[in-house]
Amino acid sequence: MDFTSEVELSAITVKPIAFTEQQQRQEPILKQVHLHIGSGEWITLLGRNGSGKSTLAKVIAGATVEGLSGDVLRSDPSGRLVPIVMQQPEAAMVGSTPWEDVVLMLEQNEAEEERIAGLAEEALSLVGLGERLHQPIGTLSGGQKQLVAIAGCIAVYSPLLVLDEATSMLDPEASALVLEQAREIHAKGTTVIWITQKLNELNEGDRIVAMQDGRIAFDGTSTSWYERVNGHEGASVCERLGFDAPYTVQIAWELEKLGLTLDPFPIVPSMLAKAVSGYGSRLDA
Numbered sequence: 537m538d539f540t541s542e543v544e545l546s547a548i549t550v551k552p553i554a555f556t557e558q559q560q561r562q563e564p565i566l567k568q569v570h571l572h573i574g575s576g577e578w579i580t581l582l583g584r585n586g587s588g589k590s591t592l593a594k595v596i597a598g599a600t601v602e603g604l605s606g607d608v609l610r611s612d613p614s615g616r617l618v619p620i621v622m623q624q625p626e627a628a629m630v631g632s633t634p635w636e637d638v639v640l641m642l643e644q645n646e647a648e649e650e651r652i653a654g655l656a657e658e659a660l661s662l663v664g665l666g667e668r669l670h671q672p673i674g675t676l677s678g679g680q681k682q683l684v685a686i687a688g689c690i691a692v693y694s695p696l697l698v699l700d701e702a703t704s705m706l707d708p709e710a711s712a713l714v715l716e717q718a719r720e721i722h723a724k725g726t727t728v729i730w731i732t733q734k735l736n737e738l739n740e741g742d743r744i745v746a747m748q749d750g751r752i753a754f755d756g757t758s759t760s761w762y763e764r765v766n767g768h769e770g771a772s773v774c775e776r777l778g779f780d781a782p783y784t785v786q787i788a789w790e791l792e793k794l795g796l797t798l799d800p801f802p803i804v805p806s807m808l809a810k811a812v813s814g815y816g817s818r819l820d821a
């Protein structure tokens with residue numbers, strides 16, 4: 537496939553659909569959103585309930601969004617819709633088994649008929665469902681259903697993958713597995729928009745885009761997301777936007793208060809362990 541997945545949003549505004557007089561007076565769902573998504577980027581899109589994340593995801597995916605104004609530029613000349621992996625994958629599933637579901641998705645995307653069976657099997661094996669190709673969908677766990685949805689995106693070579701709170705209904709183990717699969721697909725070159733409210737899903741080097749009241753309130757690195765201006769409590773963007781930082785970050789902040797600044801700032805437990813052990817060896821020297 538010879539297309540890339542650059543997306544450029546300029547002055548995007550989405551007004552609520554006016555059903556009632558009260559809704560007519562509502563604030564726009566998205567207000568003057570400007571965003572450039574480069575090919576191969578990983579973007580973690582954060583925001584509280586109702587901040588506009590799903591609406592923005594639909595705009596990025598190229599879905600029809602009523603009340604939309606502004607420019608959406610996609611470098612994919614086919615103009616085809618980007619599949620969105622949702623919170624509840626059942627809603628988008630059409631097949632009765634993982635294999636059937638991915639085959640139907642390939643057919644919808646007009647894949648070459650003789651390649652369909654092989655592509656479906658390959659994509660499902662890639663996400664670890666090679667042994668469950670013909671297991672009834674209803675008997676799969678929530679995490680396995682999400683993996684079927686991801687396999688569908690892999691099979692149709694979507695250049696852009698949008699996952700809208702794909703782990704919100706999953707236990708920690710299944711969440712980690714789904715996130716790991718998305719990270720692997722990204723490592724192979726796919727652009728990924730990972731929508732979440734869980735800060736323990738952030739990683740070093742992620743670009744964070746945070747929504748508040750329909751606007752982009754922050755666009756920067758995961759490190760600057762947690763950076764406390766002059767070390768003051770409550771002065772990070774994370775705290776100002778009302779998010780609870782994970783324990784790793786809270787420990788790093790506590791150490792900062794005691795005068796111990798860790799470099800690089802730890803986002804995940806393994807980084808904290810490494811930073812602390814490095815500090816210990818400096819003390820020994």
Ligand SMILES: Nc1ncnc2c1ncn2[C@@H]1O[C@H](COP(=O)(O)OP(=O)(O)OP(=O)(O)O)[C@@H](O)[C@H]1O
Pocket residue numbers: 552553559565583584585586587588589590591592
């Ligand atoms: N078609 C519509 N007409 C009127 N209001 C809408 C419409 N679609 C969404 N909204 C409102 O716009 C706001 C943003 O919705 P959106 O689903 O984008 O938020 P979100 O950040 O994804 O929330 P959540 O995390 O709860 O899924 C919400 O207050 C929602 O009720």
